[in-house]
Amino acid sequence: MIRFLLNRLFLIVPTFIGITILAFAFVRVLPGDPVLLIAGERGVSPERYQMLLEQFGYNRPIWEQYWSYLSGIFQGDFGTSVSTKRPVIRDFLTLFPATLELSFFAISFAILLGIPAGVVAAVKRGSWYDQTLMGTALVGYSMPIFWLGLLLIIFFSGMLGWTPVSGRIDMLYYFPATTGFMTIDALLSGQDGAFVSAMRHLILPTVTLGTIPLAVIARQTRSAMLEVLGDDYVRTARAKGLAPHQVIGVHALRNALIPVVTTIGLQVGVMMAGAILTETIFSWPGIGKWMIDAISRRDYPVVQAGLLLIALIVMAVNLIVDVLYGLINPRIRHT
Amino acid sequence: MSTPVIVADPNAAPKISKLIQLREFWYYFSVNRGAVIGLVVFILLVLTAIFAQWLAPHSPIQQYRDALLSPPSWLPGGRPEFLLGTDAVGRDILSRLIHGSQYSLLIGAVVVTISLTVGIIVGLIAGYAGGWVDTVLMRLMDLILAFPSLLLALVLVAILGPGLLNMMIAISLVLQPHFVRLTRSAVLGEIGKDYVTSARVAGASHLRLMFKTILPNCLAPLIVQATLSFSSAILDAAALGFLGLGAQPPTPEWGTMLAEARQFILRAWWVVTFPGLAILVTVLAINLVGDGLRDALDPKLKRS
Numbered sequence: 001m002i003r004f005l006l007n008r009l010f011l012i013v014p015t016f017i018g019i020t021i022l023a024f025a026f027v028r029v030l031p032g033d034p035v036l037l038i039a040g041e042r043g044v045s046p047e048r049y050q051m052l053l054e055q056f057g058y059n060r061p062i063w064e065q066y067w068s069y070l071s072g073i074f075q076g077d078f079g080t081s082v083s084t085k086r087p088v089i090r091d092f093l094t095l096f097p098a099t100l101e102l103s104f105f106a107i108s109f110a111i112l113l114g115i116p117a118g119v120v121a122a123v124k125r126g127s128w129y130d131q132t133l134m135g136t137a138l139v140g141y142s143m144p145i146f147w148l149g150l151l152l153i154i155f156f157s158g159m160l161g162w163t164p165v166s167g168r169i170d171m172l173y174y175f176p177a178t179t180g181f182m183t184i185d186a187l188l189s190g191q192d193g194a195f196v197s198a199m200r201h202l203i204l205p206t207v208t209l210g211t212i213p214l215a216v217i218a219r220q221t222r223s224a225m226l227e228v229l230g231d232d233y234v235r236t237a238r239a240k241g242l243a244p245h246q247v248i249g250v251h252a253l254r255n256a257l258i259p260v261v262t263t264i265g266l267q268v269g270v271m272m273a274g275a276i277l278t279e280t281i282f283s284w285p286g287i288g289k290w291m292i293d294a295i296s297r298r299d300y301p302v303v304q305a306g307l308l309l310i311a312l313i314v315m316a317v318n319l320i321v322d323v324l325y326g327l328i329n330p331r332i333r334h335t
Numbered sequence: 336m337s338t339p340v341i342v343a344d345p346n347a348a349p350k351i352s353k354l355i356q357l358r359e360f361w362y363y364f365s366v367n368r369g370a371v372i373g374l375v376v377f378i379l380l381v382l383t384a385i386f387a388q389w390l391a392p393h394s395p396i397q398q399y400r401d402a403l404l405s406p407p408s409w410l411p412g413g414r415p416e417f418l419l420g421t422d423a424v425g426r427d428i429l430s431r432l433i434h435g436s437q438y439s440l441l442i443g444a445v446v447v448t449i450s451l452t453v454g455i456i457v458g459l460i461a462g463y464a465g466g467w468v469d470t471v472l473m474r475l476m477d478l479i480l481a482f483p484s485l486l487l488a489l490v491l492v493a494i495l496g497p498g499l500l501n502m503m504i505a506i507s508l509v510l511q512p513h514f515v516r517l518t519r520s521a522v523l524g525e526i527g528k529d530y531v532t533s534a535r536v537a538g539a540s541h542l543r544l545m546f547k548t549i550l551p552n553c554l555a556p557l558i559v560q561a562t563l564s565f566s567s568a569i570l571d572a573a574a575l576g577f578l579g580l581g582a583q584p585p586t587p588e589w590g591t592m593l594a595e596a597r598q599f600i601l602r603a604w605w606v607v608t609f610p611g612l613a614i615l616v617t618v619l620a621i622n623l624v625g626d627g628l629r630d631a632l633d634p635k636l637k638r639s
Contacts, residue, residue, distance in 0.1 A: 014474055015477060015478065015481055018474065018475075018477075018478040018481070019478065019481060019482075022478065026490065026494065029494060135369070138369075138619065138622060138623065138626070139615070139619060141622065142566065142570075142615060142618040142619040142622050143615060144570055144573055144574065144577075144590075144611055144614045144615060144618070146573075146574060146577045146590075146593065147593060147607070147610075147611025147612075147614065147615070148611075150593070150597065150600050150607045150611070151607070151608065151611065153600060153601075154600055154601065154604050154607065154608075157601075158600070158601045158604075165601075269482075269483040269484075270483065272483045272486060273483035273484065273485035273486050274485075276485065276486065276489065276578075277485075277574055277577070277578070280578065281597075291486075291489070292489075292578060295489065295490075295493045295580070296579070303490060303493060307482070307486065307487075307490050310482075310483065310486060311481055311482050314481065314482070314483060315481055
């Protein structure tokens, strides 16, 4: 098992280096002088230009620049935002819990609905249930989620007035961000109704961000179940006279879940992209909206660091899923 | 008694077998009702795009100043000449949607052409050459796939500058690794087979071996992937348009229309609803066709 772990860790080293090179190259391939980009649109005096050039090391050889960029990353230095003048990593860490909280709710929503839906569709293959569920899944899979979010606002916030339009909590509540997770902070604050308010703000963004993962998980669960249901050990379990729910729930589902876990892991990348759209629609103060704002403000250090950090998160999650996969399925550990 | 003499026509055999193949393909494709519906919708969309100029009742950029945010014609206050209502500057939404189909189909076609061509060439080279060329190319593809595709496209557009063409280049770049991987693995599966060896022994050149001998036998998964990429290209393009980085106003691109409509959502639902519906229907139709193609072309599923 330890060899398997080390092997996986070793495999991501080239990916990690590649990601950092790409993020490093990003600022250099931008049209225009990087110093002028940092200095802003008003221009600089020649002395200040020289100073900035030396400060950022643009006069040094390119591999030396990359090396200092890489060693900066290992020391937690991801650059400084042009617009806020704060270290990028500090803004990232403040905003990331918001994205994490939303993603957690969205993926839970997708798993809790998607797996049962897929199982039911597979067990009742070809039935009315199956066709409706899989038809709905294909619609969800094809959904432009930025439009879905707007429709949900029109219907549930505009027409019915059930849910808030934007933000993470009502303005009346104020408490320190102890953990950064609004639902937990609301509970900790002990203020009446704060937790309910936070949850109500989460409903529409959760559905918006969770729809595509939900569709993918439902489809994947169905096809994995169908494969397993035809296997010999399921027939044996049936022949033994086990109750259908035991055959399906214990013997079939447990094995069918193996490919589903991989699918769920792959959804993290999809969710990071979806978070950009969802957070923009619902004014959710997470890293997706932060990236979009940085692009429109031409705050390139933020865009660069955001790209790098999101790719590293996706890479880390894929590694974790890989290891989990090895844990639940010993067969692949030794290949 | 005379027995009919069968004349062996060397050209007849492949022609007939192609026809049989096509018929067999259509048989498996048409069993899937969803796929046929998707195909019909897609053909209608293509026709809409071709005849947009004659189908659209108004110009897509003409602003009717007396009819700002006019509701759809069947609602109170709606005007009969604006079937789906007008947007905030008085442009007819139906006409804009009809013209928008041209952009979406164009984006899909261009993106798939670029990423398919580049992907096939790179994949053929990687699979055929092997060794360090293969390793370097595949590492590069893994690297592109390590980023969420929309995020990478977004950053690329931020570098290249917003606009229709840059957006298509960016989306092509992030979709093309899928084609590389598929082509490479298909090439690796075929390259050891006897017919390839015999062609090589017969003296076929590298290019001929790559494109004429091996490639035609790897087409099935590429066709399916091309269909699915067509729909994701449209979806990603609409998302970038929505974020203000794709086609720029007043282009009647569906995502861009949604971006312009965002601030009116609580006052005029129709400016938001119809462009998104157009995106959904288009993407859904293409995905249905893709599912049908996969079932019809994948021999593994066919038997079950």
